[in-house]
Amino acid sequence: MSNDALLVLDRVCKSFGPVQVIxxxxxxxxxxxxxxxxxENGAGKSTLIKMIAGVHSADSGRILMDGKEVQIPDTxxxxxxxxxxxxxxLNLVPSMTIAENITLGRVPRRFGIINRREMRRxxxxxxxxxxxxxxxxxxxxxLGLAQQQLVEIAKALSLDARVLILDEPTAALTNAxxxxxxxxxxxxxxxxxxxxxxxxxxxEIAAIGDFVNVLRDGKFIATVPADTxxxxxxxxxxxxxxxxxxxxxxxxxxEQHLLSVENLSVGALQNISLSVRPGEVxxxxxxxxxxxxxxxxxxxxxxxxxSGTVKVAGKKLPRNDVAAATRAGLGHVPEDRKTQGLVxxxxxxxxxxxxxxxxxxxxxxxxxxxxxxxxxxVAARLRIRMGNIDQPIRSLSGGNQQKAVFGRWFSxxxxxxxxxxxxxxxxVGAKVEIYELINxxxxxxxxxxxxxxxxxxxxxxxxxxxxxxxxxxxxxxxTNEATQDSIMALAVSNVHREDxxxxx
Amino acid sequence: MSSVATTxxxxxxxxxxxxxxxxxxxxxVLCLAMFIATPRFxxxxxxxxxxxxxxxxxxxxxxxxxxxxxxxxxxxxxxxxAISAMTSSYWVTTAGLPDGLSIVVGLAIGGLCGWVxxxxxxxxxxxxxxxxxxxxxxxxxxxxxxxxxxxxxxxDSVSWLGGDLGFxxxxxxxxxxxxxxxxxxxxxxxxxxxAFAVGGNTExxxxxxxxxxxxxxxxxxxxxxxxxxxxMILAGRLDSAQPTLASGYELDAIAAVVIGGAxxxxxxxxxxxxxxxxxxxxxxxxxxxxxxxxxxxxxxxIGLVIAIAVGFDVLRRKNVRH
Numbered sequence: 001m002s003n004d005a006l007l008v009l010d011r012v013c014k015s016f017g018p019v020q021v022i023x024x025x026x027x028x029x030x031x032x033x034x035x036x037x038x039x040e041n042g043a044g045k046s047t048l049i050k051m052i053a054g055v056h057s058a059d060s061g062r063i064l065m066d067g068k069e070v071q072i073p074d075t076x077x078x079x080x081x082x083x084x085x086x087x088x089x090l091n092l093v094p095s096m097t098i099a100e101n102i103t104l105g106r107v108p109r110r111f112g113i114i115n116r117r118e119m120r121r122x123x124x125x126x127x128x129x130x131x132x133x134x135x136x137x138x139x140x141x142x143l144g145l146a147q148q149q150l151v152e153i154a155k156a157l158s159l160d161a162r163v164l165i166l167d168e169p170t171a172a173l174t175n176a177x178x179x180x181x182x183x184x185x186x187x188x189x190x191x192x193x194x195x196x197x198x199x200x201x202x203x204e205i206a207a208i209g210d211f212v213n214v215l216r217d218g219k220f221i222a223t224v225p226a227d228t229x230x231x232x233x234x235x236x237x238x239x240x241x242x243x244x245x246x247x248x249x250x251x252x253x254x255e256q257h258l259l260s261v262e263n264l265s266v267g268a269l270q271n272i273s274l275s276v277r278p279g280e281v282x283x284x285x286x287x288x289x290x291x292x293x294x295x296x297x298x299x300x301x302x303x304x305x306x307s308g309t310v311k312v313a314g315k316k317l318p319r320n321d322v323a324a325a326t327r328a329g330l331g332h333v334p335e336d337r338k339t340q341g342l343v344x345x346x347x348x349x350x351x352x353x354x355x356x357x358x359x360x361x362x363x364x365x366x367x368x369x370x371x372x373x374x375x376x377x378v379a380a381r382l383r384i385r386m387g388n389i390d391q392p393i394r395s396l397s398g399g400n401q402q403k404a405v406f407g408r409w410f411s412x413x414x415x416x417x418x419x420x421x422x423x424x425x426x427x428v429g430a431k432v433e434i435y436e437l438i439n440x441x442x443x444x445x446x447x448x449x450x451x452x453x454x455x456x457x458x459x460x461x462x463x464x465x466x467x468x469x470x471x472x473x474x475x476x477x478x479t480n481e482a483t484q485d486s487i488m489a490l491a492v493s494n495v496h497r498e499d500x501x502x503x504x
Numbered sequence: 505m506s507s508v509a510t511t512x513x514x515x516x517x518x519x520x521x522x523x524x525x526x527x528x529x530x531x532x533v534l535c536l537a538m539f540i541a542t543p544r545f546x547x548x549x550x551x552x553x554x555x556x557x558x559x560x561x562x563x564x565x566x567x568x569x570x571x572x573x574x575x576x577x578x579x580x581x582x583x584x585x586a587i588s589a590m591t592s593s594y595w596v597t598t599a600g601l602p603d604g605l606s607i608v609v610g611l612a613i614g615g616l617c618g619w620v621x622x623x624x625x626x627x628x629x630x631x632x633x634x635x636x637x638x639x640x641x642x643x644x645x646x647x648x649x650x651x652x653x654x655x656x657x658x659x660d661s662v663s664w665l666g667g668d669l670g671f672x673x674x675x676x677x678x679x680x681x682x683x684x685x686x687x688x689x690x691x692x693x694x695x696x697x698x699a700f701a702v703g704g705n706t707e708x709x710x711x712x713x714x715x716x717x718x719x720x721x722x723x724x725x726x727x728x729x730x731x732x733x734x735x736m737i738l739a740g741r742l743d744s745a746q747p748t749l750a751s752g753y754e755l756d757a758i759a760a761v762v763i764g765g766a767x768x769x770x771x772x773x774x775x776x777x778x779x780x781x782x783x784x785x786x787x788x789x790x791x792x793x794x795x796x797x798x799x800x801x802x803x804x805x806i807g808l809v810i811a812i813a814v815g816f817d818v819l820r821r822k823n824v825r826h
Contacts, residue, residue: 343704
């Protein structure tokens with residue numbers, strides 16, 4: 001199959017300083033095929049696609065396009081070769097229209113004046129190729145994330161892209177949106193576009209991929225067909241068998257409520273009451289926009305609420321006061337670790353230590369030795385993989401960054417963990433380790449309230465499920481009796497009714 | 505500082521040293537160049553002179569470093585310097601109150617002005633640029649009101665700040681002591697570490713239980729106190745507080761902090777860097793004076809130096825990260 005390959009990375013290597021990130025990796029992209037890159041965070045997937053995109057250049061090895069060796073010194077060169085990358089962070093200007101975004105950087109002009117009609121025509125054509133029925137005059141910021149992503153793909157196609165790299169395109173999409181994206185991908189296959197697809201979701205690989213390139217620690221492990229069983233893929237990826245993807249160990253819940261929320265209301269949230277006992281993991285499920293994140297943030301003290309009470313171990317917490325919540329034993333792992341969880345320029349030790357800095361200080365002086373020792377202890381316990389504790393946390397992989405956010409609350413001795421999408425963008429191996437941390441909290445008498453969009457995670461790791469819909473708790477299910485269907489039925493329960501009311 | 509990744513390597517990594525100490529290397533090169541250009545540069549009196557000149561800007565910039573590390577900017581420091589010098593002089597000369605308290609009064613006024621800027625920004629939600637721009641004008645206006653537009657003679661204590669202690673000029677002593685204090689507060693105390701966290705990522709700091717608003721107010725109070733000290737040194741050297749004192753100094757202070765390697769987007773900065781930045785500015789001014797370059801051209805040169813210094817820093821950061 002090597003003869004007709006569109007793009008080949010031939011035994012490429014790359015190191016940053018002393019660290020060999022990519023070690024003799026060979027990957028092929030074929031026209032009309034989806035080539036999946038599979039590997040844990042830090043396996044080298046990002047570096048590899050950055051080489052194709054012209055962000056990094058290979059130290060050794062060749063890159064072949066249509067069988068001819070090419071150099072990709074910068075992103076312009078990559079674009080000229082017909083390679084387009086759709087990153088997780090989209091490269092769109094929210095305030096500009098779809099048409100303006102699609103023609104960004106190559107605006108059609110007549111006598112030096114922007115030719116708006118031609119601009120719209122180019123955009124229309126690009127959208128039609130994907131069968132997208134959107135008004136090209138809509139500002140991109142008004143679109144949902146999934147549609148923005150499709151606009152970006154349309155933009156790539158209008159640049160005559162022959163190789164499309166999709167870096168975790170499904171990470172923030174709902175199931176329906178993913179189905180829409182896959183339809184587009186299938187269309188592109190028939191048009192002969194070669195695609196590289198990165199995802200942590202193994203079920204998606206079988207659904208959309210043709211073959212799978214497995215990377216581990218920067219080394220090429222194998223290329224296997226996309227219908228390889230999931231267990232086998234996981235084994236290839238982590239280099240060992242993972243016994244259980246969801247290793248929940250149920251603890252006997254205590255009698256008293258550790259966390260209780262009564263009649264909490266704010267914005268769309270209406271009269272939310274819930275309670276969690278020691279040893280319990282309670283999952284918050286629901287559609288996007290159901291109010292899970294808002295609820296978690298209100299409980300954590302991150303946002304104000306208009307009425308209601310939050311109690312930890314029977315003690316009422318003041319509103320909108322994270323410091324007080326921290327002292328009461330609450331820990332909050334926010335939705336987006338990069339923008340809300342971490343100070344990326346600061347070291348691992350500092351990031352772990354923020355919650356304990358004030359409480360361990362003497363006379364306003366930071367307890368530097370103690371902070372360091374605590375951070376090192378927690379990092380070892382959570383198996384955070386890093387060079388040393390003083391390196392900037394930016395340089396760690398997503399899973400290890402996430403573990404550091406957990407580490408902050410472990411080190412602060414938090415008893416109640418509020419988790420918001422705790423494993424988003426985290427690879428399989430680190431996921432299991434995070435689940436083990438959840439077990440550790442509950443077995444030592446703590447409790448967890450976990451908002452998650454991943455139903456397998458909800459079903460695998462919780463004891464009870466609270467399903468939210470339109471700012472209310474639509475129902476409660478015992479996890480061992482719940483199914484994906486029963487959760488979804490509750491999640492859309494209010495939606496339908498309100499839709500109908502809206503139509504009248 | 506926390507932000508620079510250093511991988512342990514055998515021997516001395518000259519390249520890494522250059523990359524991490526660009527401003528220091530620049531300062532050394534600058535001094536060598538000045539020494540070659542004019543032998544008068546490296547004489548005791550001239551170095552003393554540079555020391556005195558650098559002290560006012562450096563002390564002001566030490567305070568500014570806190571604000572910039574917390575991702576803010578303080579444009580009001582020049583005006584705060586003036587009002588503090590003015591009130592401390594008014595206290596003694598016009599109101600006839602005890603001279604022993606005049607420095608404390610000046611510092612308190614500076615801290616108070618800083619508190620107002622910080623509160624406007626933290627609780628009033630004004631961007632720090634706007635809040636401090638407003639204070640720049642308000643405080644300068646108040647200075648003119650108090651003084652009725654005329655200079656006031658300083659009291660003995662403030663004059664002492666601009667004098668000598670034995671062979672050592674007091675401004676240089678203050679520079680050293682306040683630099684040590686600033687570095688200690690920035691690196692060892694909760695106040696300083698909180699400023700780094702807030703500047704690095706405000707939301708993450710807030711969700712970790714760091715009192716973001718209080719931190720913002722605190723850095724402005726610190727900046728105000730240092731600005732007040734700087735203003736009183738300046739007045740002490742002239743033995744009079746002018747209503748236009750330290751006008752435009754805020755820009756030099758910001759330049760010093762930025763040349764010293766701090767990032768205006770927050771989370772990065774050190775006091776030693778700020779001192780080097782202030783020295784770079786002072787050495788250039790002094791050298792150009794010795795070479796009798798016109799004051800007009802000096803401005804052009806200083807502007808270029810700021811652009812080049814920060815440009816190098818941006819390049820360096822780009823290379824460090826991948």
